[in-house]
Amino acid sequence: MAEAERIIGTPDSPEGAGAEPERSSGRDGQESGGEGSRGKRRIAVLFAVAAFAYALDLISKMIVVAELEHHDAIEIFGDWLKLEAIRNAGAAFGFGEAFTVIFTVIAAAVIVVIARLARKLYSLPWAIALGLLLGGALGNLTDRIFRSPGVFEGAVVDFIAPKHFAVFNLADSAIVCGGILIVLLSFRGLDPDGTVHKD
Secondary structure (H helix, E strand, O other), X not given: XXXXXXXXXXXXXXXXHHHHHHHHHHHHHHHHHHHHHHHHHHHHHHHHHHHHHHHHHHHHHHHHHHHOOOOOOEEOOOOOEEEEEEEEOOOHHHOOHHHHHHHHHHHHHHHXXXXXXXXXXXXXXXXXXXXXXXXXXXXHHXXXXXXXXXXXXXXXXXXXXXXXXXXXXXXXXXXXXXXXXXXXXXXXXXXXXXXXXXX
């Protein structure tokens, strides 16, 4: 009987007492693994949203340059909304045309910051918001680097022209939507790591 108790381990025996922490440790490992898996899924969402926004912006600009540039504007809703190809050396919506290089550096910095935040990302809404920002920033940064008049001084292709408003593109739209979502999440107290705080 004593030999059987030694092999199986009773609750009162040192072997039985030592078995419980091992099981607890196993559960902790599973929880830690679950958090890591959830973080990886959120990062995947971030980059999927960014890739989608970037692809839409890139394809739309290619079509605009090929079909609209040096042509008359296309009316979508009369004078209220037109498609008109222009080259914008400034920031979003045509602001600050004298600071093209500075805006290029800012866009690159935003991309770096988002990449660093991704390591601590556990919130799905934040993943979507940051993905929109990343995709939009990449879209306009691509123009800054590869379009004329030169590297880091390229003019962004804009083509959505509402009446009484600045002309913009899909990258600008993604940036604005991502920024609005981040503001709403911040007001609700939701942090990128998934925690909720109350001021």
